[in-house]
Amino acid sequence: MRTLKDLLKDGRFRFAFTVCLILLVLSVMSFFSPYDPYRWNVVPRDLPPQWPHVLGTTSTGQDLFWLLTFAVRNSLTMSLIASMVSRVIAIIIGLTAGHKGGKIDKILTFLSDSFLIIPLLLIILMFAVMVKGRMNLMGLGLLLGMFGWAWDARVIRSQVLSLRERDFTYTAILSGSSTLAIVFKEYMPFLVPLVFATLIGNMSWAIGMEIVLAILGVLNLETPMIGTMLYWAINYQSILLGYWWWILTPVTTSVFLFIALYLMSVSISEYLDPRMRIQRVGRA
Amino acid sequence: MRFFKTYFLPRIIIYFLVIVVGVTIVFIIPRLLPIDPIQQMIGQITSTGAYLDPKTLNYMIETLKELYGLKGTLWEQYWGFWRRLLRGDFGPSYYQFPVPVISLIRQSLPWTLGLLLTTTVVSWILGNVLGALGGYFPQKSWAKILDVISMVIRPMPYYVLALSLLLLFAYLIPIFPLGGGFLIGGKISFDLRSILILLKHAFLPAMSLILIGVFLWFQAMKLVVQSVKNEDFVSYARLGGLSQSKIVSRYVMRNAMLPQITGLALSLGQIFSGALITEIVFSYPGLGTLLYNAIFTGDYNLLMGIMTMSIFVITTSILVIDLLYPIFDPRVRYR
Amino acid sequence: MKTLIEVKKIKAYYVLEIFGRQRTVRAVDGVSLDVLEGSVHGIAGESGCGKTTLLKVLFAAVEPPLRMVDGKVYYLNGTGAIDLYAIDESERKKLRWSFASYVPQGSMSVLNPVLKIKDTFRDFISSHLKGRSKIEAYEMAKEHLKELGLPFKILDAYPHQLSGGMRQRVTIALATVLKPKVIIADEPTTALDVVTQRGVIQLLKDIQSRQGSALVLVTHDMGVHANISDMLSVMYAGKIIEEGRTEELFEDPRHPYTQYLIKSLPRFGDRSKRESPPGSPPSLFNLPEGCAFHPRCPFKMTRCEKEEPVIFNVGESHKVACWLAEG
């Protein structure tokens, strides 16, 4: 709670926090939607924003507001799965490479560097094309999770590499601590903020990828997500036909979401920066 | 010679290793999945209502297997893949049958490289200069404005930004074409009009890439500069009465540039993907649009060709940057 | 002997804002000092006693969060007294390096790693002598190195190619290339090996005596002070608590802190027990009332807890800030 209070002093965090809160509320609201998002033509088509369709309706006869609640929920869920999976991989690879060193480090570093260099978009795309149309939320989350860890593994590795040579590591060894205890007690306080900040960054990356894949039509387009909303809007020529509310809804939502996630990760990582924390600890 | 052994040789070996790994991944992915592309294709043909007798069907399967390099054991396929690849042969395209994939790529590649090279160079230079100034003078009002703008633009995926630009400048305020690389059916020649049209078409795609790029480098550079600024040699130069411009250019920028060069190498994969996406949005006639068509028609050969080519282009550019790095950093040059 | 720098009762504080709370660090609190031509003026003290801040004030390198709160610093360059903090920054810039120059602590990182030594020399020279060509600046640097007995092939080297000792000597050369009247050196030998340290001290002393300039030398190493300082000021918690000629101070230290500092030093041929003063140096954030040393002082009197001691003259040039010296 104190942390949150401190963080809320930062304007960037306040903005991000508000946006995320609103999106969260939207996701929860999806459970109370009067419409089934998978069914078309449940409302009059092509209505501009008006009561009771506050964001208007689509050419497929869906209510944009309620569709959006599902889209936000699904996109957030998917990105959370993706970033959790990639965090686990990043932590395991980064810790192993940094702590073991030597050959294992060289191999793992090469592996993550390869993942950085190779155009991941294309590889993910290839996967998606293969299972065309059948990619569900979980599948997409896992796929993106498998590919989104390289940079963060690298960061964790270099952090562990420097922690390993710090005197307090030796102090812990001399105090009889096991390797596992050292990793959890000595290194984790330094790694947690890193993992947290990259988690948020990775969520943003996953949603961006989702949008691209959806636009290219390689996802299950039935599932309401921010990307698929965009897909249908473009597919039905909403721009040319003047249904601005249709295209604007997912675009605005995604822009706010990206900015909010970004600002949140920036302000949290600044707040959790070890140098700042060292100044703060002990003066509580 | 020692320098060649400690610096260049490992990098060149890594270069080939990455290409091998990348190509292998490209080879493996289609084979990992429980879906048989040949069956899928046959299915597509039969679903249109055409009847095929078993003999023709078998013949067709064999021919398709041949064309897609799916004959023999996995190892044979793998070696065959490499052999064809080294000859520059990716097989025929499915969606423009029987044009070889390589000639399709050859047509598109210059467009992509042209767009990519210009935007990368422009955004890298502009972003670093602005970032250096913004990091050195963080209290100035223009620096703060840049900061706010970058916070809004930086997190946007290429797609969203490109789409927004398209909405704004081709639809709402129609000053730029909605897409394409040149007039439809027009012939490119080297006169002023031609070049102007070319530039007009390239403007929006380039702009969307540059906007994101500039602010990406701006923020990265700003962070680096803020730490370089606190280095002893900078404060010492200030104490020594050196002029501000000299300190910024020779002491701060020269040093802050170094991690940015490495950063450029590491982010090329991202930038490349970004360019493809942008091309798709603006239907720019490069690899991205080709990719889009390949996906829509399920053209595996083309897809694999584009991927292999991208891996090759990116790793080569990274190698070039890596090999040039010692020019900028004497600590690497003389050890 | 002429006075080159006159420091009058300066107070320089760091004003920091940490999580919305303002804190003041009284790094230098009412220090007066005269730097005389042709002398080595030593300043001794432990980490966090304010000696580096004092040097910043002397060298007009005061930047936020450090603030000059009170006092004056005069540079006397022959034509008159220049009030250092009354003139423009551009004027001050001119005085740096030509009148007073600075040898920093830790040469490791003060040289730009991507420039050759000669380019650094050129940048520093041409910033003060306008219109010097590249070649002239190079010749000047070469000439200077020759005078100091340093090999001039180092001009073509990059900093990382030089050893720590050589780098430190390069920074000394860099600081003295314009023949300043005052050389201000901040812990120039910390982190150097003993033998190298001796070489660096020799070099500083050489330059000082050859150019007839004044050397202000800050170090916590009393051995170095004994070896080359003519005058010695001892700092404790932002104040000079004792000052005098080095021989006098070593022979007859008057302040209990100085006594500890000198008597606790191990000497070859004498293995008798040495004692450190009890406790730890105070934090400049919250100094004890009265004399800052009183919590550690074995001769503490009741008035030491309340009243800050005034400065007493105990010899011709020997001053001490301690109530014990009264009467």
Added chain:
Amino acid sequence: MTELLRVLNLTKVFTIGGIFSRAKIIAVNDVSFEIKKAEIFTLAGESGCGKTTIAKILLGFEHPTAGLVEYKGRRIDNIKASERFSLRKEIQAIFQNPFSTFNPLRKVDRYFFEALRNFGIVEEEREAVRIVKEKLEAVGVAYEEFCEKYPSEFSGGQLQRISIARALLTNPSLLIADEPVSMVDASLRMSIVNLFKDLREKFDLSVLYITHDLATAYYVSDRMAIMFRGEIVELGPAEKVLQEPKHPYTRLLRDSVPEPDPSKRWTSKVLLAEQEHEEYLRTGCKFAGRCPSAMEICKRESPIHYDVDGVRVKCFLYR
């Protein structure tokens, strides 16, 4: 006095660079010495002379390339991890920088209670507190001031004392102290050094004092070894080594220590090594390039140790 630790012909070669280019650095070259029970033994030398590498080998953080280490008559340089663990109770260490000895994001007392638990020294909380109090008292830190605090809340001197107290928890026989005072305030140095003497008296503790500060080495140590470029050039009673230095390098080192006495100022000048790397690679005596009394043989052959008046000297002058 009996022998506690014996180091015999210890050599450590570091290989740097990758698969394609290897460079070898001989950090420690054929070093032998022994530490007796309840003795303060000093390894002195300049940075890069190999003294820290020796400490790391003794603690099991590095493996020697050649040579052996014996502790109480048992070889310990090639033991298994489990044996090394039980040995940690016997050989403890403190480091140069007290501020980095403890994790800045953890409370310092945690290390104490964890060590007692890890080594299975105590069962219950109250007993643990008693031991911690006892050790803290031995180094002059109050338990109440120490509890529930982060490293940033202590001064450097305090932290170094706490660091020593931590090392004492397991009642070790040997304490390795790598430059323990070089980052401690000048006025507090002697209090740390005095502590070594006290602990030796109280607990029969042997101390391996690693330093470049010859003055404190002289003050505190019984015997000492002078190291130069990975080799021990002189070894003997501290009094003799520093008062009548025999090796030309020891003489140079001794003369370079500024004495805190204005009447003993330097009058002569010293010659500095221009290229330190060359000295490592030099065949023959590593000091020959700077030695005022270098002979022809010094450049060709590496001298062996000669016994001169109870002092081991690696110099042809004593052939």
